[in-house]
Amino acid sequence: MTRIARVSVLALGISIGCGGDEPTTTTQDVRFVLELTAPSGASGALLFEVAGGAVSDLRPLSSSGGQIFFRDVGGSTVRVAFVSTIAAGGLLSFRPTEGAQASDYSATVLEVAGLDNSLESTSGYSLAVVRQGG
Numbered sequence: 001m002t003r004i005a006r007v008s009v010l011a012l013g014i015s016i017g018c019g020g021d022e023p024t025t026t027t028q029d030v031r032f033v034l035e036l037t038a039p040s041g042a043s044g045a046l047l048f049e050v051a052g053g054a055v056s057d058l059r060p061l062s063s064s065g066g067q068i069f070f071r072d073v074g075g076s077t078v079r080v081a082f083v084s085t086i087a088a089g090g091l092l093s094f095r096p097t098e099g100a101q102a103s104d105y106s107a108t109v110l111e112v113a114g115l116d117n118s119l120e121s122t123s124g125y126s127l128a129v130v131r132q133g134g
Helices: 005-018
Strands: 032-037 043-051 055-060 068-072 079-086 089-096 105-113 125-133
Touching: 032 043, 055 068, 055 079, 079 089, 105 125
Parallel strands: none
Antiparallel strands: 032 089, 032 125, 043 079, 043 105, 055 089, 068 079
């Protein structure tokens, strides 16, 4: 086989292996969002737990940022403290366990602090885990 023929066969093999023009989504691209339901008004901090699988790369969704503190409390549960001016809506996003569905996760509000740092009732507060972008 001539050198040109070998290069042609190699190029053909590579082009077949590359697939079509379909965009690919890897598990690295998947993010879940914690959506907060809250009474009217803003809060200053939330303490909550996320259970159901690994949670990594926590990021605030608001442009105002905030501070995130978290630790693994065993099994597949992470305790998170988020300090910011917090209102209802998208709160944080995170990278889930590979292959996980949003329904595999749950989140529970444990404590709420007002903007004046006083503890508030958790009544009316809840968190839902949804896939980012749909």
